[in-house]
Amino acid sequence: MELSIKNRFWIESKNIKFLGSGRIELLEKIEQLGSINKAAAEMKMAYRKAWGLIKDMNEISDKPLVIKQTGGKHGGGTYVTPEGKKAIAVYKELESELEVFLNKALKNITL
Numbered sequence: 001m002e003l004s005i006k007n008r009f010w011i012e013s014k015n016i017k018f019l020g021s022g023r024i025e026l027l028e029k030i031e032q033l034g035s036i037n038k039a040a041a042e043m044k045m046a047y048r049k050a051w052g053l054i055k056d057m058n059e060i061s062d063k064p065l066v067i068k069q070t071g072g073k074h075g076g077g078t079y080v081t082p083e084g085k086k087a088i089a090v091y092k093e094l095e096s097e098l099e100v101f102l103n104k105a106l107k108n109i110t111l
Contacts, residue, residue: 001111003106003111004103004106005099005102005103005105005106007098007099007102008020008021009094009095009098011091011094013060016056016060017056018056018057018060018061019057019087019091021095022043022053023053023057024087024088024091024092025043026039026040026043026045026050026053026054027057027065027066027080027084027087027088028088029042029043030054030066030078030079030080031079031080031084031085031088034077034078034079035077035078036050036051036054036066036068036078054066057087061083061087062083063081063083064081064083064084065080065081065083065084065087066078066079066080066081066084067079067081
């Protein structure tokens with residue numbers, strides 16, 4: 001019998017959720033699409049919910065992870081800051097390392 005482990009984890013600050021798989025997906029979609037509205041729609045999430053998650057992440061982080069620009073010469077849009085990109089990379093690395101660790105541990109367990 002071949003087994004594997006699936007996991008979900010999140011990072012908290014003072015017992016408040018900061019980063020998890022859904023928030024990372026939202027950051028990635030914003031980075032890809034340049035829009036909170038488009039990212040939320042693609043994730044089948046209300047814009048208000050998406051904006052609330054971004055607001056929470058930005059408030060917890062020392063520097064904003066997402067910045068929203070309105071209008072201007074080149075139009076409005078939203079972008080993921082270097083800090084946001086680093087958060088994505090760190091989360092993905094932890095996720096990968098955790099999966100390797102758990103599957104390695106599972107091989108040492110007999111059922």
